[in-house]
Amino acid sequence: MNAPLPTARFKSSPEDFVVDEIDAYPATGDGPHTLVRFKKRGLTTDVALGRLATALGVDKRACGHAGLKDKEAVTTQRISLPEVAPEAALALRWDDLEVLEAARHRNKLKPGHLHGNRFDIVLREVSDVPATLAALAAIGRDGFPNAFGPQRFGRDGDNADRALAFVRGEDRGPRDSRDRRMLFSALQSRWFNRLLSARVADGSYQVPTLGDLLKKHDTGGMFLCEDVETDRARAARGELSPTGPMFGSEMTCPGGEVLARELSVLAEDGLDLERLRPHRALGEGTRRVLRILPTELVAEEQGEGVVRVRMTLPKGAYATTALAAAVSLLPGRSARDVPQPNDGSGIDSPEPTFE
Numbered sequence: 001m002n003a004p005l006p007t008a009r010f011k012s013s014p015e016d017f018v019v020d021e022i023d024a025y026p027a028t029g030d031g032p033h034t035l036v037r038f039k040k041r042g043l044t045t046d047v048a049l050g051r052l053a054t055a056l057g058v059d060k061r062a063c064g065h066a067g068l069k070d071k072e073a074v075t076t077q078r079i080s081l082p083e084v085a086p087e088a089a090l091a092l093r094w095d096d097l098e099v100l101e102a103a104r105h106r107n108k109l110k111p112g113h114l115h116g117n118r119f120d121i122v123l124r125e126v127s128d129v130p131a132t133l134a135a136l137a138a139i140g141r142d143g144f145p146n147a148f149g150p151q152r153f154g155r156d157g158d159n160a161d162r163a164l165a166f167v168r169g170e171d172r173g174p175r176d177s178r179d180r181r182m183l184f185s186a187l188q189s190r191w192f193n194r195l196l197s198a199r200v201a202d203g204s205y206q207v208p209t210l211g212d213l214l215k216k217h218d219t220g221g222m223f224l225c226e227d228v229e230t231d232r233a234r235a236a237r238g239e240l241s242p243t244g245p246m247f248g249s250e251m252t253c254p255g256g257e258v259l260a261r262e263l264s265v266l267a268e269d270g271l272d273l274e275r276l277r278p279h280r281a282l283g284e285g286t287r288r289v290l291r292i293l294p295t296e297l298v299a300e301e302q303g304e305g306v307v308r309v310r311m312t313l314p315k316g317a318y319a320t321t322a323l324a325a326a327v328s329l330l331p332g333r334s335a336r337d338v339p340q341p342n343d344g345s346g347i348d349s350p351e352p353t354f355e
Contacts, residue, residue, distance in 0.1 A: 004328070005135075005326065005327050005328045006126060006127045006128035006129075006131050006132045006135075006326075006327050006328065007125070007126070007127045007327060007328045007329075007330055008123035008124065008125060008126045008127070008132065008307065008323075008327040008328070008329060008330065009123065009124040009125040009126075009331075009332055010123060010320075010323070010329040010330060010331060010332055011072050011073070011331065011332035012122075012124050012332035013332065014041050014042050014072055014073050014074050015074055015122075016121065016123075016332065017070060017072065017073040017074070017119075017121055017122075017319075018073065018074045018075070018119065018120040018121070019069055019070065019073055019074075019075040019076070019077075019117050019118070019119055019319075020075070020076045020117065020118045021067065021069070021075070021076060021077040021078060021114050021117055022114060022115040022116045022117060022118060022312070023066075023078060023114060023115065024066070024113050024114050024115050025113075027103035027104060027105045028104065028105050028106045029103060029104055029105075030104050030105075030106065031104050031105050031106030031107065032082060032083060032106070033064075033080045033081065033082055033083075033084075033104070033105045033107060033108055033109075034080065034081050034082075034084045034085070034086050034089060034102050034104055034105065035078050035079075035080055035101075035102070035103055035104075035105045035109065036052065036078065036080070036081055036086075036089045036099055036101070036102045037076060037077070037078050037099070037100045037101040037102070038052070038076065038077070038097060038098060038099045038100060039074065039075070039076045039097070039098045039100055040069070040074070040075055040076075040096060040097050040098075041073075041074045041096045041097075042071065042072065042096055043071060043096055043097060044068070044071045045065055045067075045068045045069050045077065045079075048079075048097055049063055049065060049079050051094070051097060052079070052081065052089070052092065052099075053081065055092055056081060056084050056088055056089065056092075058081055058082055058083065058084060059082075062082045063079055063080060063081050063082070063108075064079060064080040064108040064110055065077065065078070065079045066078060066109050066110070066111065066112065066113040066114040067111065067112070067114050067117075067315065072332070078109060078114075080105060080109035082108070084102075086102035086103055086104060087102075089102040090102050112315060114315050115314070115315065116312055116313055116314045116315050116317075117312070117313055117319075118296075118310075118311075118312045119309070119310065119311050119312070119319045120308070120309075120310050121308070121309045121310070121319065121323070122302070122306065122307075122308050122309075123307045123308075123309065123323070123327065124305060124332075125305050125330070126305045126306065126327070127305075129305065129307060132299075132307055132326055133299050133300075133307065135325070135326035135327070136297065136299040136309060136326045137299065139297065139322060139325055139326060140294060140297035140299075140311070142206065142293075143206065143238070143241070143291040143292055143293040143294070144291070144292055144294075144321065144322050144325040145196055145200050145205055145290065145291065145292075145321070145325065146196070146288065146289055146290055146291060146292045146316075146317060146321070147193050147196055147197075147318075147321050148189040148190075148192065148193055148318070148321075149318045149320045149321050149324075151320075152185075152189045153186050153189070153190065154186065159182070159183050159186035159187075160186040160187040160189070160190040162183050163183035163184045163186055163187035164187055164269055166180070167184070167187065167271065167275070167276070167279055168269075168270065168271070177281070180282055181281075181282050181283065184279065184282035185283060188247055188248070188283055188285075189246075191245065191247050191265050191266065191269075192244050192245060192246055192288055194265050194268070195244045195245060195261070195262055195265050196244055196290055198261070199242070199244070204242070205242065205290040205291055206235060206241065206242075206290070206291050207232060207242070208225045208228060208231040208232050208235050208240075208242055209225065209228070209242065209257075209258055210225055210226070210228050210256060210257075210258075211224070211225060211254050211255035211256035211257060211258040211259065212224070212225040212231075212242045212254055212258050213225070213242070213243045213253075213254045213258075214231060214235075214240045214241065214242055214243065215240060215241060215242075215243050215287065216239060216240045217238065217239060217240060217241065217293060222243065222252070222287060224254070224255060225242075238293050241289045241290055241291040242289075242290045242291070243287035243288060243289050243290060244262070244287070244288055244289075244290050245265070245285070245287065245288075246283070246285055246286045246287065246288050247265075247266060247273070247276060247285055248276055248279075248280065248282075248283045248284040248285020248286070249273060249274075249276045249279070249280045249284060249285060250284035250285050251273070251285025251286060252285075252286075252287060253273075288316070292313060292314065292317045292321075292322070294311040294312060294313055294317075294322060295311070295312045296310065296311060296312045297309070297310070297311040297312075298310045298311070309323070
């Protein structure tokens, strides 16, 4: 039996969780949209975007963002605003929201249009600093399971169950297509986590198996594992990792026993790929890497019971998941006591996604 993880206090204040979005591309310098980089504290991305849109007199629905960022944090990120002069955006400032940059761009910013995120995190009340530092060093070397965190599944944790009900025809589901897509993404995430948990348990989430679809970390290219010995050596060097299913009717499938294992995840809910075809508009399906290899991970003791962690993660990866592989996270007082807003739709936004 594995020894219990050390404990650590997480997000005692927003300044203990700093996130900087890494752009996928620069602004073009011309066009009908303005890319605005801002810093926020104690706000969700949605609230910050809405405040900026209202102040500048634009329709919030016409604005764009590359990814959502955590509320109980200090974060920087970009959004796009239509038909807004950069100078007007730069003139805005609140105590908890500051516009840093603004430049013209040709297109609306879309989800996923980012390279990754840099994190600067302070853990407090760490019960075993040496063990924590050793575990974080191992994560920097070997990576960590790329699980979706609980925030992906809504405040009450029931978004996936709600999606399963309408996918199986037991419930009509929400009318709004955006809400339906978000619920379905939670269900896809639960299926992925279920497969990942099984492969973590048998030690194969980092190790290529015959029939796996493998993803190269440098280029994102994907190919079928046919030479197990060669691919395992490459995985050990951090060049590639196995992928898991984000199920949809058009998802690229692995081969052999790997496919059978993945389909058993759907079978647990009485489904197969064919039954997902009517829901193609909610998510055609894709592959997600089972292992994340952080870059620039540095962990150091900064006072009694205090550990500071800096790392860079690719889009779609959760810093909380990386930390949870090393320590058992105890909620900070501010993160625990501040209620989360709801937009009135009855659908809990999966904040943060870092995508």
